[in-house]
Structure formats: structure tokens, C-alpha cells
Amino acid sequence: MNGRLVAFSLCVVLAAGGMTARLFALQVLDHQQLSRQGIETRVRRDSVPADRGIIYDRHGAQLVVNRPVWSLQIVPAALPGDARVRQAELALVAGLAGVSESRLAAQVAAAPDLYLPVIVATNLKPEVAAILEERQPALPGVELEAAPLRTYVDALDFGHVLGYTTAAGGGSGKAGVEAGLEALLHGRDGWQDVETSSAGLVTRVLRSEAAVPGDSVYLSIDAGLQRETAQALRAAIASANVKAGAALVVDPRTGELLALVSEPSLDTNLFPAGISIADYARLLQDPGRPLYDRALDGQYPPGSTFKMITAAAALEAGKITDQTVLGCPAAIQYGGWVYRNWAGYDMGPMTVERAIALSCDTFFYTVAERVGDTALAAYARDFGYGTAPALEIPGTAGGYVPDRAATPGETLTMGIGQGRLLTTPLIQAMYVSAVANGGSLLRPTLVDRVVDPAGRVVAAARPSTVARVPVSAANLEVVRQGMHLCLDDPHGTGYQFRADHFRQDGGCKTGTAQYGGSGTDLPTHAWFTFFSPYDNPEIAIVVLVEGGGEGDQVAEPAAVQVADYYYAHRAQIRSH
Amino acid sequence: MMLRERWYERCDPLQVVVTGALVSLGLMTLYSASRSEFRSQLLGLGLGLAAFAVLAASDYRLLARTAPWLYGAALLLLLGVAVAGHSALGAQRWIRVAGVQVEPSEVAKLFVLVALAAFLSSRGRLGRRDVVVAIAIGGPAAVLVLRQPDLGTAIVFVALTLGLLFLAGAPRLPLVASVAGGAAAIPILPHLLHGYQRRRLEIFLDPTQDPLGAGYNLLQARIAVGSGGLFGQGWLHGLQGALGYVPERTSDFVFAVYAEQFGLAGCVLLLALFSVLLLRLVRAARLAGDRFGELLCLGVAVVFFIQVFQNIGMNLGLTPIAGIPLPFLSHGSSALVTELAMLGLVQSVLLRRPARYNPPPCLPPPIRFRLSSSAEASSSA
Numbered sequence: 001m002n003g004r005l006v007a008f009s010l011c012v013v014l015a016a017g018g019m020t021a022r023l024f025a026l027q028v029l030d031h032q033q034l035s036r037q038g039i040e041t042r043v044r045r046d047s048v049p050a051d052r053g054i055i056y057d058r059h060g061a062q063l064v065v066n067r068p069v070w071s072l073q074i075v076p077a078a079l080p081g082d083a084r085v086r087q088a089e090l091a092l093v094a095g096l097a098g099v100s101e102s103r104l105a106a107q108v109a110a111a112p113d114l115y116l117p118v119i120v121a122t123n124l125k126p127e128v129a130a131i132l133e134e135r136q137p138a139l140p141g142v143e144l145e146a147a148p149l150r151t152y153v154d155a156l157d158f159g160h161v162l163g164y165t166t167a168a169g170g171g172s173g174k175a176g177v178e179a180g181l182e183a184l185l186h187g188r189d190g191w192q193d194v195e196t197s198s199a200g201l202v203t204r205v206l207r208s209e210a211a212v213p214g215d216s217v218y219l220s221i222d223a224g225l226q227r228e229t230a231q232a233l234r235a236a237i238a239s240a241n242v243k244a245g246a247a248l249v250v251d252p253r254t255g256e257l258l259a260l261v262s263e264p265s266l267d268t269n270l271f272p273a274g275i276s277i278a279d280y281a282r283l284l285q286d287p288g289r290p291l292y293d294r295a296l297d298g299q300y301p302p303g304s305t306f307k308m309i310t311a312a313a314a315l316e317a318g319k320i321t322d323q324t325v326l327g328c329p330a331a332i333q334y335g336g337w338v339y340r341n342w343a344g345y346d347m348g349p350m351t352v353e354r355a356i357a358l359s360c361d362t363f364f365y366t367v368a369e370r371v372g373d374t375a376l377a378a379y380a381r382d383f384g385y386g387t388a389p390a391l392e393i394p395g396t397a398g399g400y401v402p403d404r405a406a407t408p409g410e411t412l413t414m415g416i417g418q419g420r421l422l423t424t425p426l427i428q429a430m431y432v433s434a435v436a437n438g439g440s441l442l443r444p445t446l447v448d449r450v451v452d453p454a455g456r457v458v459a460a461a462r463p464s465t466v467a468r469v470p471v472s473a474a475n476l477e478v479v480r481q482g483m484h485l486c487l488d489d490p491h492g493t494g495y496q497f498r499a500d501h502f503r504q505d506g507g508c509k510t511g512t513a514q515y516g517g518s519g520t521d522l523p524t525h526a527w528f529t530f531f532s533p534y535d536n537p538e539i540a541i542v543v544l545v546e547g548g549g550e551g552d553q554v555a556e557p558a559a560v561q562v563a564d565y566y567y568a569h570r571a572q573i574r575s576h
Numbered sequence: 577m578m579l580r581e582r583w584y585e586r587c588d589p590l591q592v593v594v595t596g597a598l599v600s601l602g603l604m605t606l607y608s609a610s611r612s613e614f615r616s617q618l619l620g621l622g623l624g625l626a627a628f629a630v631l632a633a634s635d636y637r638l639l640a641r642t643a644p645w646l647y648g649a650a651l652l653l654l655l656g657v658a659v660a661g662h663s664a665l666g667a668q669r670w671i672r673v674a675g676v677q678v679e680p681s682e683v684a685k686l687f688v689l690v691a692l693a694a695f696l697s698s699r700g701r702l703g704r705r706d707v708v709v710a711i712a713i714g715g716p717a718a719v720l721v722l723r724q725p726d727l728g729t730a731i732v733f734v735a736l737t738l739g740l741l742f743l744a745g746a747p748r749l750p751l752v753a754s755v756a757g758g759a760a761a762i763p764i765l766p767h768l769l770h771g772y773q774r775r776r777l778e779i780f781l782d783p784t785q786d787p788l789g790a791g792y793n794l795l796q797a798r799i800a801v802g803s804g805g806l807f808g809q810g811w812l813h814g815l816q817g818a819l820g821y822v823p824e825r826t827s828d829f830v831f832a833v834y835a836e837q838f839g840l841a842g843c844v845l846l847l848a849l850f851s852v853l854l855l856r857l858v859r860a861a862r863l864a865g866d867r868f869g870e871l872l873c874l875g876v877a878v879v880f881f882i883q884v885f886q887n888i889g890m891n892l893g894l895t896p897i898a899g900i901p902l903p904f905l906s907h908g909s910s911a912l913v914t915e916l917a918m919l920g921l922v923q924s925v926l927l928r929r930p931a932r933y934n935p936p937p938c939l940p941p942p943i944r945f946r947l948s949s950s951a952e953a954s955s956s957a
Contacts (some may be wrong), residue, residue, distance in 0.1 A: 004743050008877070009858050020844055022892045026802045029839040030850045034802025038816050041799065081823055198820035211793045308678075447892045 050187030053214030057223035070129035072115035078141035150272035159265035167274040180393030187214030220256035229259035236558035240548035243288040246295035252433035256440030303513025306417025314378035319370040356482025368415020373405035382453035436531035483507025506532030510551035528555035620909025624916030631920030643694030650687035653680035654720040679910035693871035728900035739878035773875035797832040808839030826907040869925035
């Protein structure tokens with residue numbers, strides 16, 4: 001046998017030996033690791049999203065619907081291996097689903113885990129979903145999934161209360177009740193380990209854990225009253241030719257919110273399917289700042305609506321009595337500065353009740369000066385100023401209480417709710433409720449009860465008192481009388497109610513709060529606070545129109561409309 | 577006494593047995609991977625057995641005279657693909673003959689092999705000129721196939737030409753020079769290669785750089801092989817193959833599908849069968865009655881060698897990915913027919929060798945001859 005044949009035969013034996021060695025390495029030494037890698041390739045853990053709980057109003061009116069919609073998903077690892085075929089498939093899918101081809105490719109390329117589906121389009125039109133479903137067998141890696149999409153029934157009226165979910169994290173709440181009660185609404189997502197073919201089709205389910213549906217939430221909100229409040233506030237804002245405001249209706253006996261509105265509202269239905277960059281930019285650039293919940297987070301000077309606190313502080317501190325009569329000149333001089341009344345004439349001597357009713361600024365300058373800055377600040381805190389109320393939903397602000405006056409004059413301006421003092425509509429509502437109910441500062445609450453999927457009530461709201469206001473019942477009654485007079489007195493600022501032939505009694509206080517500096521002729525926020533009936537009050541209303549001008553002219557009509565609606569539908573709202 | 581061997585004593589039954597085993601394993605693997613391709617492979621097997629029988633029965637020496645015509649036909653076929661070819665997966669490799677898709681590059685392997693063997697056997701001692709002429713015979717076929725593009729088959733043509741020259745005893749210097757020349761051409765190969773071929777070469781060097789694209793094939797093949805373990809997952813129980821993770825699971829990566837199901841034991845068996853077959857081809861070359869027959873057998877051995885080890889090497893990540901079918905296992909009627917035809921040719925060479933070149937495997941012939949002649953002598957004395 002010649003040498004070259006021997007060499008060739010040797011090559012055969014060596015090659016076979018080499019291959020055997022390599023086989024030994026792969027099939028024996030690396031067997032465990034490669035088997036595991038194979039399982040990791042074939043088996044994928046799919047999340048099984050839990051059915052999200054429904055949100056109802058206090059009577060069970062459904063405020064949100066889980067609407068089934070189709071979404072398009074791509075499993076990058078299951079796409080065709082050949083780059084050209086893959087590109088062609090992505091182009092075809094992008095065309096069918098009506099999404100940008102480059103964006104689709106970028107989404108697939110940016111996938112953090114090649115074996116997990118990437119959602120590339122949601123809320124597909126039914127006809128698009130049908131076409132995709134038909135062609136799916138020839139499109140490896142493309143999956144269609146029907147998933148419930150959160151849909152808000154009256155998105156604009158309930159915008160800030162309900163908040164919204166976003167597509168991220170399998171649909172978790174990002175604002176409002178959706179965020180505040182996320183843990184209860186979400187339920188527990190399940191999972192299943194599925195074996196898939198290389199085309200991404202599930203061949204069998206290996207293990208699974210069922211999802212536990214979320215609890216349903218019944219709000220204390222009355223849907224009808226909420227809609228009426230939103231509508232009334234929008235009208236008030238429009239009448240003042242401004243953009244923003246807030247309105248709340250609270251039960252002063254329990255702290256339950258019956259209506260909670262911030263304007264401008266936002267279309268929360270934009271979010272659950274994943275908001276487009278253009279839509280989000282529009283929301284961010286809207287001069288009305290619709291993402292901002294003014295009812296909870298908007299901080300404004302309270303203006304004259306603060307005068308009940310000044311009065312209560314002075315009475316309680318013994319600086320005045322209900323009989324004390326002080327003048328109400330057009331202006332007073334203090335420390336070299338002139339402090340003016342809203343009216344440009346002397347309104348004559350008056351008691352504290354009448355001063356509240358007529359909202360005499362000069363009366364309260366004098367009273368505040370007697371009480372002093374620290375005591376006034378302490379009483380403000382006692383009525384809830386300076387502390388963010390604990391509500392079930394995030395985003396409440398605390399306002400600001402200046403404990404020491406920066407200048408001697410600040411004590412005076414604080415007496416009429418100006419200066420650095422800041423409040424929020426929610427704080428105002430709880431403060432007015434405390435005045436109305438005889439001194440209990442209540443914890444505001446938005447949730448009436450939580451019901452699990454089996455229908456059992458797992459949690460129910462109970463009235464909870466944050467603190468007792470350190471004002472005697474007699475003194476508080478003087479303040480209440482002032483508010484009552486405001487509604488009833490021929491000269492009271494609550495004339496709109498009388499003009500509107502409002503038949504119930506109660507109490508109110510207007511506010512026209514200057515902002516944006518110091519001096520005269522500054523822009524003003526229009527405030528209105530109200531409670532009714534006078535004995536054992538059932539509702540407290542707060543209306544704010546941002547930059548709206550005079551409280552009695554702009555904010556008050558909205559409160560009248562809401563109060564009228566309440567009494568017209570009282571039995572229905574109170575049926576429980 | 578005149579020793580006349582029967583045909584069944586001259587042929588190589590072991591080659592038939594080994595081939596039968598390989599074909600059976602191939603059919604089993606194809607059955608597990610794709611029923612439709614299994615059925616079409618049965619058709620190829622029928623045609624292949626017919627080709628095997630016809631070529632074994634006819635005199636291979638007739639081929640030496642028709643070699644130039646066969647070579648011309650091979651080039652025409654390959655040109656025909658370029659002109660009228662039917663493309664699949666981005667490559668033009670097939671032509672339609674009477675409604676059946678034929679892959680001419682497979683048939684061309686046989687024709688070019690015959691042409692090379694005929695030319696080299698017509699020369700006495702091989703010189704430098706002969707090396708050049710042999711390369712001129714094999715080169716055009718390789719270039720035409722590369723243009724299809726089919727890197728794998730082009731490699732087979734290059735290996736056939738150089739391997740046969742080596743085994744035929746071509747002078748060392750020009751042989752080394754042409755191998756070196758070929759090696760020097762590799763740096764410019766990326767420019768000749770199509771994008772995806774170049775990519776494959778790069779991926780071979782680092783399979784993790786593209787786990788989704790070309791590297792995916794390699795990774796999934798490796799996972800399938802490794803999942804096989806010692807004794808395999810069992811026939812029809814290979815998940816990686818069945819669920820489609822192994823790419824090209826009936827052609828280029830059929831070995832991975834086989835390895836997953838039959839494990840190290842099955843793979844060693846397969847390698848042993850191929851090795852025995854190759855060594856039997858070398859034996860046939862040694863027994864051949866003439867130079868042409870010897871070179872035919874060696875050419876067949878070279879073709880099988882490169883196909884078997886390039887394909888399995890690629891499956892194991894030892895050699896770059898180049899689409900070469902694994903003989904008897906990969907799906908493809910043209911390939912199976914060509915492979916069986918080649919073995920038929922080898923049997924024809926064995927059947928037509930002179931008797932005196934047939935020593936029994938264990939005992940050297942002179943001893944046996946001496947014993948019988950001495951017995952004759954004693955009886956006459």
C-alpha cells in the first residue's frame with residue numbers, strides 16, 4: 001500500500017476520532033448545560049394577567065370596563081433566522097397592522113429577552129386582527145393576543161378621580177384610584193410554562209398557576225353628582241374665560257367625597273393601550289396642564305375663605321367675643337403701610353358674625369393683629385392646613401403655613417388668607433366640613449367598600465377623625481352663624497343663592513384670593529365654600545376657579561348648581 | 577487449477593451492508609424530522625438502487641472513453657442552472673427535468689470525478705503539467721457552483737481535485753503550491769462570497785455574536801447534539817428537532833437531529849459505519865484492475881470523506897457552516913442517487929478486477945497457492 005493511501009486511511013481514522021472526542025465533550029461533558037439551554041429555548045414562562053377589578057360609584061354604576069381587544073406580539077427568537085426573510089416578514093406584519101416598519105424593527109431589536117413576546121401594536125381593529133390571525137401560521141414569531149383593555153366610561157368627568165392604567169407592567173395603575181388601589185384592583189397575575197415550537201406556537205402547557213382576579217372597588221363618589229359638578233365647574237371656568245379649577249363635594253359627617261373634580265380633565269382612555277408620543281406631548285404642552293390634579297395638589301392662597309379660622313382663633317384666644325364690635329373702614333394703616341378693604345367705603349361697625357357675612361377685610365386685619373402670627377398659624381394647622389390629607393389616592397399636597405410672619409404686616413394679610421399661606425381645595429373641603437360638623441377634622445375618603453371576586457366585602461370605609469379642632473362649641477357656633485348670615489343676610493356675599501331661590505339653609509363663604517405678588521389690582525382666584533343644611537349638615541362644597549376673579553360672581557354659581565342638584569336628587573344619592 | 581471467483585466473491589458485500597445500515601439510519605432520521613421528505617427520499621432510494629445496480633453490472637472502463645463527453649455535459653448542466661435555474665432560499669441550484677427538480681451539481685460531482693480519473697489514469701507518472709491540467713478540469717466546475725452560490729459543493733470540487741491529485745501521486749511541490757495558492761486566495765474569498773456566506777464564516781468564528789441570525793443555527797444544532805447525551809432521547813423523541821429549533825433539519829443539520837435522538841452511542845456507530853465505508857473504498861482502489869478503476873475508487877473516497885467530515889464537523893461547530901449534505905442521511909434525491917451510483921461504480925471496479933489480485937483477507941495468497949501446488953505435486957509423484 002503506498003504511503004499516500006496510508007495517509008488517507010489515517011486521516012479517516014483521525015477525523016472519526018476527533019469527531020468522537022468532540023461528541024464526547026458535547027454529549028457527555030456539556031450534556032447538562034446544553035439540555036438546560038434547550039429547555040430554556042423551548043420553554044417560556046408566559047404571564048397570565050389577572051382580571052383587573054372594576055371601579056363602581058357608590059350605587060354600583062360601573063365607571064370602568066375591561067373591554068377585550070387584540071394586541072400584536074412578536075417573539076424575537078421565533079422570527080425566521082435568515083435576515084432577509086425576517087426583514088420581509090416584519091415589513092409584511094408592519095403593513096398589515098398599520099404600524100411603522102422601522103419602529104417595529106427597532107422594538108424587536110431592543111427586546112431585552114429574545115424569548116419573551118414584545119407588544120408591538122395594541123387595540124387592533126377587529127378586521128386587522130382577523131387578517132393577521134388568518135396569516136399567522138405563515139408568520140413565525142408573530143402572535144395575536146386578546147387581552148382586556150381598561151376603558152373608562154366617562155373619561156373626562158372622572159379623569160383625575162379614576163386615574164388610568166398604562167400598558168407597562170401588564171396594566172398597572174399610574175394615577176388616581178387606579179394607582180391608589182393598585183394592590184387590590186390588580187389581583188395576582190398567574191403564569192404558565194409553555195413549550196413552544198421554533199415558530200413560537202405553543203405545543204403544550206407544562207406547568208401553570210391561575211391568576212387571581214382583582215377586587216372591585218365601590219367609590220363614595222356619586223356618579224350623577226360628579227357629572228353635575230364637573231359640568232358646573234366647566235361652566236364657571238368658561239364664564240370667567242380661564243382654563244382651570246377644582247370642585248369637591250364632601251359629606252361633613254363622614255369625610256366621604258361625593259364628587260371630586262379637577263379641570264381641565266384628561267381623556268384617560270388614551271393611556272391603557274399605551275399613549276402615543278404625540279398625544280402625551282399634547283397633554284404636557286397644554287397650557288391648562290390637564291395632567292395636574294388641582295383638587296388634591298393645587299396650592300393656592302385661601303383668601304377670605306380663611307376668615308373663619310381667624311375668627312375662631314380670636315374668639316378662642318379671648319381677643320374678641322361674639323359681641324365685640326369693630327369698625328370696617330375702607331382701609332387701615334399699619335407699620336407705615338395701607339391695608340385696604342375689598343369695598344372702597346366704610347361699611348360701619350359690626351360683630352364677627354357680620355364681618356364673616358360681609359367678608360370685611362379691615363375687621364379681620366385688626367383681629368389677626370390681636371391674635372398674633374404664631375397663634376394664627378397654630379389654628380390654621382388645627383383646621384388641617386400644612387398637612388397633606390391622607391386620601392386613598394396619591395398626590396395630595398399640604399399647602400403652606402408660615403409659622404412666623406416675615407413682616408409685621410404679614411400677620412394682617414394672613415388674617416384674610418393672603419401672604420405666604422397656601423391651601424388646597426381638598427384641605428378647604430375638610431376645613432369647611434370641620435366647621436360644619438362642629439369641630440371634627442375628618443380624614444377624607446374616596447372608597448366606600450372593596451368587594452372581592454366572590455362578592456364578599458373585604459373592606460369598608462369608616463369615618464375617621466384626624467383631630468378635634470381646639471375651638472369650643474359655642475365659639476364654633478359663632479363662626480357657623482357668620483357663614484349662615486353670609487347666605488341669609490341681604491348684604492351677605494352668598495347672594496347668588498338667594499337670587500337663585502335656594503330653599504335650604506346652611507352656611508357659605510366666598511373668597512377672592514390675590515396671587516402673583518403684592519399690591520392692588522392683582523389677579524385673583526375665585527373661591528367658594530359652602531355647607532348645608534345648617535343643622536346637621538350633609539354636604540360641604542368647595543369650588544375654586546383658578547384666576548377666575550370674584551368668588552361670589554364666578555365660583556358661587558357653580559356651587560349653587562351643585563347644591564341644587566344635590567337636593568333635587570337627595571333621596572337617590574343617599575339611598576345606600 | 578484455475579481459480580475463478582464468482583461475482584459474489586469479487587464484490588464487496590461489507591460495503592453493501594454498511595451502506596444499507598447508513599441508508600436505514602438516514603430514513604429513520606428523516607422520518608422523525610419530516611414525513612413528506614421521508615416519502616420523497618424513498619423515491620430517491622429507488623432510483624439510487626437502480627443506478628447502483630446498473631453501474632455495478634456495466635463495465636466501468638466504458639466510462640473512460642466517454643469521460644470528455646461526460647465532463648462537457650457536467651459543465652453544460654451547471655451553466656444551465658445559471659441560465660434557467662430554479663432558485664430556492666436565495667440560491668439557484670435546481671433545474672426541472674420532466675417535472676422533477678434535479679440538482680445538477682450533485683450529478684456533476686460524478687461526471688467531474690470520472691473526467692479527472694480518466695485524465696490522470698491516461699498519464700504515466702504525473703508531472704507539473706498534469707497538476708495544472710487537473711486543476712483546469714476541476715476548477716471551472718467549482719467556480720460555476722460557487723456562483724450559484726453553493727459554497728459547500730464548490731468545496732467538494734476543490735477537495736476532489738486536490739485529493740485525487742494527492743492520492744494519484746502527483747509531485748509534492750506543485751501540489752503544495754496549489755494548496756498554498758488556494759490558501760492565499762482565502763483572504764479574498766470574503767469578497768467573492770455572498771453576504772450570507774461571509775456572515776456564516778464570521779459566525780463560525782464567534783457563534784454568540786448573532787444568536788438570532790446565522791449563529792442561531794449553530795447554537796440550536798449544538799443544543800440538539802448535546803441534549804442527546806449518552807444514549808439519546810430515543811427515536812422520534814428529539815424535541816429540538818421535532819419542534820423546529822434545529823434549522824435545515826432534513827438537510828445540512830440532519831446530523832444534529834440524529835444525534836439528539838441516538839446520543840453518543842448512535843453517533844459513534846454512525847462514525848464507525850462511515851469510517852468502514854471509507855476504508856473499504858481505499859481497499860477497492862488497491863484491488864482495482866487498472867489505474868482508471870483505482871482512481872475512480874479513490875475519487876469516490878475523497879468525495880465521501882469531505883462530505884462526511886465537513887458536514888458532521890459543521891454540526892459540531894468544528895468547521896464553518898457550508899451547505900454540504902451528509903451522505904445517505906440528508907434529504908435529497910439527486911444526492912442519494914449520485915452517492916449510490918458512485919458506490920455502484922466502485923462495485924463495478926471490484927467485479928472486473930483480475931483474479932490474481934484477490935487475496936483472501938486473512939491468509940496471504942502465496943501460502944495458499946503453495947499448499948495447493950505441493951498437494952498436486954505429491955499426488956503426481
